[in-house]
Amino acid sequence: MKNSKPKLAIFKLSSCDGCQLSILDAEDELLAVLGAVEIAYFPEASSRMLKGPYDIGLIEGSVTTPHDVELTRQIRKDCKTLITIGACATAGGIQALRNWKDVKEFTKIVYASPQYISTLDRSMPVASFIHVDFELRGCPVNKYQLIEVIVAFLNKRKPNISTHSVCMECKQRGNVCVMVAHGTPCLGPVTQTGCGAICPSYNRGCYGCFGPMDSPNTSSLSRNIEARGETKYDIMLAFRGFNAYSEPFRKESEAYEK
Amino acid sequence: MKNRTIKVDYLARVEGEGALYVKIKNGEVENVRLKIFEPPRFFEAFLRGRKYSEAPDITARICGICPIAYQMSAVNAVENAFGFKLDGQLRELRRLIYCGEWIESHTLHLYMLHAPDFLGYPDVVHMAKDHPAVVEKALKLKRIGNDIVKLIGGREIHPINVKIGGFYKVPHKNDLKQLREDLLWARDAALDTVKFTSTLEFPEFEQDYEFISLCHDDEYPFNDGRIKSNKGLDISVEEYDFHFIEEHVEYSHALHSKLRERDNYFLGPIARYNLNFDKLSDIAKQAAADLNLPRYINNPFKSIIVRGVETLYACDEAIRIIDNYVMPDAPSIDYKIREATGYGASEAPRGMLYHRYRIDEDGIIQDAKIVPPTSQNQKTIEKDLKYFIPPRVNLPQDKLVWQCEQAVRNYDPCISCATHFLKLHLDKED
Numbered sequence: 001m002k003n004s005k006p007k008l009a010i011f012k013l014s015s016c017d018g019c020q021l022s023i024l025d026a027e028d029e030l031l032a033v034l035g036a037v038e039i040a041y042f043p044e045a046s047s048r049m050l051k052g053p054y055d056i057g058l059i060e061g062s063v064t065t066p067h068d069v070e071l072t073r074q075i076r077k078d079c080k081t082l083i084t085i086g087a088c089a090t091a092g093g094i095q096a097l098r099n100w101k102d103v104k105e106f107t108k109i110v111y112a113s114p115q116y117i118s119t120l121d122r123s124m125p126v127a128s129f130i131h132v133d134f135e136l137r138g139c140p141v142n143k144y145q146l147i148e149v150i151v152a153f154l155n156k157r158k159p160n161i162s163t164h165s166v167c168m169e170c171k172q173r174g175n176v177c178v179m180v181a182h183g184t185p186c187l188g189p190v191t192q193t194g195c196g197a198i199c200p201s202y203n204r205g206c207y208g209c210f211g212p213m214d215s216p217n218t219s220s221l222s223r224n225i226e227a228r229g230e231t232k233y234d235i236m237l238a239f240r241g242f243n244a245y246s247e248p249f250r251k252e253s254e255a256y257e258k
Numbered sequence: 259m260k261n262r263t264i265k266v267d268y269l270a271r272v273e274g275e276g277a278l279y280v281k282i283k284n285g286e287v288e289n290v291r292l293k294i295f296e297p298p299r300f301f302e303a304f305l306r307g308r309k310y311s312e313a314p315d316i317t318a319r320i321c322g323i324c325p326i327a328y329q330m331s332a333v334n335a336v337e338n339a340f341g342f343k344l345d346g347q348l349r350e351l352r353r354l355i356y357c358g359e360w361i362e363s364h365t366l367h368l369y370m371l372h373a374p375d376f377l378g379y380p381d382v383v384h385m386a387k388d389h390p391a392v393v394e395k396a397l398k399l400k401r402i403g404n405d406i407v408k409l410i411g412g413r414e415i416h417p418i419n420v421k422i423g424g425f426y427k428v429p430h431k432n433d434l435k436q437l438r439e440d441l442l443w444a445r446d447a448a449l450d451t452v453k454f455t456s457t458l459e460f461p462e463f464e465q466d467y468e469f470i471s472l473c474h475d476d477e478y479p480f481n482d483g484r485i486k487s488n489k490g491l492d493i494s495v496e497e498y499d500f501h502f503i504e505e506h507v508e509y510s511h512a513l514h515s516k517l518r519e520r521d522n523y524f525l526g527p528i529a530r531y532n533l534n535f536d537k538l539s540d541i542a543k544q545a546a547a548d549l550n551l552p553r554y555i556n557n558p559f560k561s562i563i564v565r566g567v568e569t570l571y572a573c574d575e576a577i578r579i580i581d582n583y584v585m586p587d588a589p590s591i592d593y594k595i596r597e598a599t600g601y602g603a604s605e606a607p608r609g610m611l612y613h614r615y616r617i618d619e620d621g622i623i624q625d626a627k628i629v630p631p632t633s634q635n636q637k638t639i640e641k642d643l644k645y646f647i648p649p650r651v652n653l654p655q656d657k658l659v660w661q662c663e664q665a666v667r668n669y670d671p672c673i674s675c676a677t678h679f680l681k682l683h684l685d686k687e688d
Contacts, residue, residue, distance in 0.1 A: 014299055018322020018415040024370060025414050027401035031393070034383050043268055045370060046381030047663070064299075094319045097304035140322060140415040198412040202419045202427040203589075207315065209416070237309060242319065 006055035006154060009041035011075055013061030013068050014095055014123065018140040019086035020044055020060050026143045033147055036154065052078030056153055059132075062088040062095060062123045069120075069129055076130040081153050084126045085146060087139035091211050092245035094139075096123040099245055123245070134159060139209035139242040142194050162193050163214040166206050170197035178205055185225045187238060190216035190248070211243035218252040232256045262651070264659055278666060280643060285651050290643045292636055292666065305626040310336050310595070310617050311422055317613070317628065318416045321672055323366070326359035326407060327606030328613075329420040330481055331628075335613040336422050338495075339600025340593050347586040348424045349481075351410060354579045355420070356480045356604070357572040358406025361444065362414070363607035364527075364565040364572075365403060367670045368451065369396035372562050375664040376458040392454065395447050399569070402444040405437060406576060424590030434580045441577050448570035449545055455563040456549045461661065463646055464556040467638065468520060469529035472605055478537040478571060479530060481604045486533060487523065495603045498612050504629070515634040522637035525609025526669060527564040528555050539578070542571040558642060558668040565670075595621040606631050608670050632671045639669055 010020050024030065024045060040050040057079030063069055076082060084090045092099070099122045126132055136149055136159075145161055152159035162168075166188035170177070178184040178200045186205035188197070192213040199206045212218070222235050230238075239253035264280040281289040301320055308316060313332040318325035330352060337343060344352065369392070370382040379385040386393035404414040409429060411417025419425050470491065474483035485501075486492050493501055504513040516522050532554050535543070546567055555564065597619040603612045609631030616625040646665050650658055 016319050016322040018319075018325070021322045021415060024366060025404060027397040027404070030397060031383070031386060039381070039383060042381075046383070047374075048380035048384075049268070094301075094304075094316065095299040098300055101304070103300075139319065195413070199418050199426075202412050202425075204418065204421075204426040207418075234309075237312070 005036070005038040007040035007050070007053075008037040008150075009052065009054040009057045009079065010044070011041070011057060011059045011061075011071075012044070013059065013071070013089065013126070014064040015061030015086070015088045015093065017044065017060070019089075019138075019146075020058070022085075022141050022143040022146055026147060029147055033150065037150075054079045055081065056150065057082045058150075059084050059089050059126050060086055062091075062093045063126060063129060064095060064120050064123045066120065072126055072129050081133045082130075083134045083136060083149060083153070084132050085136045086141050087137065087209060087211060087242045088123075089126045090135040090137055090246075091243040092123045092125050094242050094244070096245035097240065098123055100240075125245070136161070137192055137210045138194055142196070145194055164193055165189055165213045165216070166191045166193050166195070166197050166200075166210070169193045169195075170200045173197050173201055175200045178203060179224075183228050185228065185230055185234070185238065187221070190218050190221050207238070207241055208249065209242045211246045212248040216248050218248050219255070222252060222256065232258075262655070264647075264655075264662055266659060266663060276671065278643075278662060280647060280662065282647065282651060285648060287644045287647050290640045292639055292671075302626045302628055305615075305623050308623050310339075310615065310621045310623055313613075313615060313623065313626075314420050314422070315416075315418070320628070320630070322415050323672055324359060324363055324606045324608070324611075325416050326355055326411070326420075327604055327611050328628075329417070330356060330604040331602045331606075331611045331613040332615075333420060333422055333602070334481055334495075334604055335600040335602025335615050336617070337593070337600070338602055339598040339615060339617050340422070340596055341598070342591070342593055343482075344424060344591070347584060348428075348589075348591070350579050350583065351425065351428060352420075353480050354576055355407055355410040355417070357576040357579070358403050358410065360572040360607050361403025361448075361569055361576075362400055362407065363403075363670075364569045365396055365400040365451075367607075368455065368562055368565045368569070369393065369400075371670070372565075372664075372667050373458075375660070375667060376562070395450070399444050399447045399451070402437075402440045403572075405440065409433065409437060421590060423593050424586075424588075426589060428586055428589045430585055431583055434583060438577060438580045441573055441580070445541070445570065445573040445577065448566065448573050449541075452545045452549065452563065452566035452570055455566045456551070458562065460557060460559045461646075462557075463559060463642075463665075465558075465642065465645065467524040467556065468517065468522075469532050470523045470525055471530045471533050471610055472603060473533055474537070476537070478534050478539075478575070479605045485603065485610070488532060489520065491517070491519075495612070496601045498601060498603070498629075499614070499627075502612075502629070502634075504633070513633055514637050515629060516637055522641055523634065524558075524638050525631045525634050526561065527568050527607075527609075528558065528561050529609060530605060531555065531564045531567065538567070538571050539574040541574050542567055545570055558665070561668045561670070595619070608632060608672055609635065630672065632669070635669045635671065639666055639671065642668075 149159040179186045184205045187208040188206035191208045192210040194210045236256040239249045262282040266278040277293040279291040314329040317328040412419045468489045470487045472479035472483035473486040599616045612629040614627040
């Protein structure tokens with residue numbers, strides 16, 4: 001029997017499962033969203049796994065093994081539209097911290113029998129190996145943004161995802177600026193919006209889980225934070241977090257490394 | 259069919275990537291392997307050199323399903339290193355956010371991952387076509403668990419509000435009003451859930467397990483207590499490394515845990531239930547009694563009922579905490595950084611989660627060890643299959659595979675978690 005609903009597939013590489021879980025966490029919208037598509041491949045939620053091609057593919061996780069590289073190429077062949085979801089798939093994720101270390105050494109100190117482990121030297125974003133049609137930010141993604149992206153592609157329109165800084169959203173929420181008022185270091189001025197400016201709303205500084213905004217002035221922010229008494233090491237750590245390997249954050253953390 | 263091979267290349271409805279391989283020879287199970295091919299992520303290695311204050315945020319990223327568990331074990335360990343323990347309302351708020359995670363995670367597993375096994379559906383969406391009311395109720399119950407995490411933690415996945423010493427911000431009493439209303443509904447829904455699970459059919463399968471969980475004198479365990487078992491283990495969290503060891507096996511990216519004195523053991527809802535039944539709230543105990551649920555459970559397939567009972571308990575406990583809540587004067591307490599090693603454990607939805615950090619005088623982490631529940635249950639899962647299969651060896655292949663997968667899912671394995679436990683001290687056995 002032919003099913004006319006668009007086929008949705010959800011793939012996973014190296015990740016915590018949090019971004020694909022966001023789909024199941026959209027409790028109020030779940031049945032409506034999943035009812036509009038045919039779930040052709042979503043192993044975390046279904047034991048029915050259909051073969052491609054798929055209309056829309058979502059990839060969570062970063063590329064960290066030789067097998068992942070092959071898999072992403074196959075996924076690209078299988079999916080008409082391919083969207084990366086979350087910081088791992090889009091920027092290499094927290095596991096990209098290995099990119100500044102010797103992975104062989106890492107493996108040796110952590111696994112008793114390193115010869116059993118097959119892994120790449122680096123944790124890379126999916127787009128460094130294949131073309132992707134859209135990259136959705138966040139660690140984790142915002143479930144409403146995720147629904148927006150799926151709905152947009154189903155309707156063949158551009159997703160409505162803002163690329164300005166967290167500051168704008170923070171002001172809209174009426175927050176007092178944690179940096180100006182309390183001197184708390186905050187990556188909000190260089191981080192892309194989308195989370196809802198949660199951290200400043202809870203009296204803490206943004207730690208950049210949505211990655212760099214469009215054209216961020218990271219060095220200006222770093223100078224400002226340094227002037228408030230933070231050490232170079234602190235600044236390096238701040239940029240070397242969940243989006244450490246995104247280019248603007250990578251360069252900034254390297255500038256403060258020595 | 260005396261010689262058979264059961265292969266499941268990609269286990270569905272578990273968190274993360276794993277496969278199952280069983281070899282049967284002359285009706286006997288010759289080999290069982292739960293293969294974890296989820297790539298290693300090296301958390302313990304890259305925690306070295308990070309600030310102690312980053313531990314809860316970084317380790318949360320080990321698992322998107324149980325980030326609170328990681329945050330709780332991390333703060334417990336770091337606070338242990340710095341020589342203090344939270345009490346009063348801050349301690350209660352940590353219990354409250356943990357209740358949220360239990361409700362959310364248990365409901366997810368119970369209805370969306372495990373129930374389809376019992377009812378014969380590939381997934382919850384197909385199940386919803388025949389049982390729309392059940393699934394809608396489940397989703398609402400799950401959402402209320404998430405609402406707790408979101409209100410206290412800032413967001414459902416990788417919450418941002420937990421820190422060493424307490425929280426960044428604590429709620430006003432009024433903020434919890436709506437949540438309390440919702441929880442009254444949730445408690446009823448959880449009671450229905452327990453009834454629903456008790457109507458399922460369970461394979462006959464009982465084993466003599468060593469159950470392990472945190473045990474506390476006055477409460478059902480979340481963040482505090484001694485590590486105890488039904489076979490005489492009774493140790494403080496600080497003594498964990500003396501009693502538990504991990505082995506690296508060829509086919510898995512997750513290390514196998516076992517007790518030094520004996521062998522494999524069993525963590526999670528059934529273990530907690532068996533060891534802490536008396537500490538459940540009256541409503542939860544009554545629900546168990548009404549269904550004639552035994553005081554002691556040895557059938558892992560019945561974990562689905564116990565998840566229901568624990569969900570009911572978590573709703574009830576959350577209501578109790580909210581009713582007694584008085585907003586603390588400060589969202590966190592002051593403390594001094596010092597050079598020390600800290601040990602922490604907490605009861606993740608899937609079982610006990612252990613963290614250990616060595617921190618220097620500047621607050622930089624020198625060494626970290628994390629042992630998630632799934633890695634600790636791995637050996638028990640494999641052993642279960644070894645004994646589960648022989649009496650069923652003549653079942654048709656698809657049915658046998660289905661039941662084997664179901665047996666794995668009894669433990670709600672979180673494979674993403676299990677690939678991060680990495681042993682740092684290889685010489686510690688001497």
